Amino acid sequence: MAAKADKITLIGGWASPFVMRVRIALNLKGISYEMLQETVGKKSELLLVSNPVYKKIPVLIHNGTPLCESMIIVEYIAETWKSVGMPILPSDLYDRAIARFWTAYVDDKLHGSIIKLRKMMKGTPEAEVEAEKMTTTLQLLEEAFWKCSLGKSFFGGDNIGCLDIAVGSYLGWIKAVEKIVGIKFLDEEKVPGLVAWSERFCGHGAVKEIMPDADKLVEFTAVLMRATAAK
Template sequence: MAAAATGAVKLLGHKMSLFVTRVEIALNLKKVGYEFVQVEVHGQKSEILVKSNPVYKKIPVLIHQGKPICESAIIVEYIDEMWTSEPPILPSHHFDRAVARFWTTYIDDKLLSLLKALAFGAAEGSSKAETVDRVAEVLQLLEEAFAECSHGKDYFGGDTIGYVDIALGSCLRWMKTVEEIKNVRLLDEKKVPLLVDWAERFLQDKAVKEVTPEIDEFRQYAKMILASAR
C-alpha cells in the first residue's frame, strides 16, 4: 500500500503471523497506507528486522517516520493514538480500556499458549483431551466477556471492531487450522454461540478480509511448520 500522508509507514512482518495480522487490521481500520516488508523469520533473521528490533528480533515492527515500534499490542495502541480518525480501537473510558487490555493479555497468555500446545506439544489420548478441555474453558470465559463487553452489539468493541476483537480475531484462522490437523472441535456453536456468530462477522469485515490469508494457506504453512518441528 502507499505511504500514509502523515509520514512514511512500513510494516515488517510475515503474512502468516497472527501478530502481524493484528497490526494490518488496525492500519486498515484507520485507513492508513503502509508498505509491507516481508522478512525472514525462520533461520537467519533478516538484517532489517535485527536492526529495527535488536532486543527481541521478532515481528511485527512498525516503522513510522523512521522510528520502530515493536510488539503487536503496543503497535495497535500506537496506531489508535497516532491516527485518531474513526473508528476508535480502544474504548474512551479508562475502565473499559483497562478491561480491554486485560482480555487481550488473557488471550495471549492463555489461548495462544494452549493452541500452540495442542498443535505441537499435546500427545494423543488424555493429554490431548485435557488440552482441548482447557481451551474450552478459556473460550467459555471469552464468551462471557463478549456478552459483557459488547453490550448486545456486534463486537467486543461495540458497534465496531475494537482492541479485543483484533486480538481474538487474529487467532481464528489458526484455531480452525488446529481443529483440522488435530481433528478436534474448539469453537463450538453449542458451547459458545455468541463467539461463533461474532467470528463469522469479524472475518467478513472488509478491513479483516483484505489482510487475512485464506484457510488453505494456513493449512500449507502449518504442515511446513509441523514437519520442521519433528
C-alpha cells in the same frame, strides 16, 4: 489519513496473529503501508536492527522510527490517527483496562493452547487435555463478549475495537488446529456468541482480505514441523 510525507513499513509474516493485529488496525484507519515479509527461520538485518531486544515480528516503522509489540503498535496507531475512522481504543479508562486484561488473557491461554495443539496428533490423550483447556478459555471469552459488547456486534460495541483485534487475530489459527486435532472449538452450542461474532469479524472489510486460510495454516504448520525436525 496519514500525512503524505509519512512512510509506514510493517515487518512481519502472513501467518502471524500478532502481525495481523497491526494490519487490521492500519486497515481500520485506512492507512497505506509497505509490508515486508520475513522468511521463516531467518531474521532480516532490518528486523534485527529495528527490534534488537526481542528480534521478533511485528515491527512498525513510522518515518524511520521502529515500534515493537503488537498491541503497543495497535494503541500507537489508534492514538496517532485518532481523528481518522472509527476509534479503536475505548474512551472510558475502565473499559480500556478491561480490554487490556482480556488481551493479556488470550495471549497467555489461547496462544499457548494453539502452540501446543498444532504439534499434536488427532485422538491422543495430550490433545484431549489441551483441547479442554482451549474450550474453557473460549467459554470464558464467550462470557466476556456478552459483558463487553452489551448485546452489540463486537467486543468494542458497534465497531471493531482493540479487544476484537486481539481475539480475532487468532481465528485463523483456531480453525487450523480444529483441522489438525479434529476437534470443533468454535461450536455454536457451546459458544454461540463467539461463533456469530467471528463471522461478523472475518467478514469485515478491514479483515476479510488478510485473514489467513485455515488449510494454508495447516500446511504452514507442517513446514515448521519439518524444519524443526531437521535441526
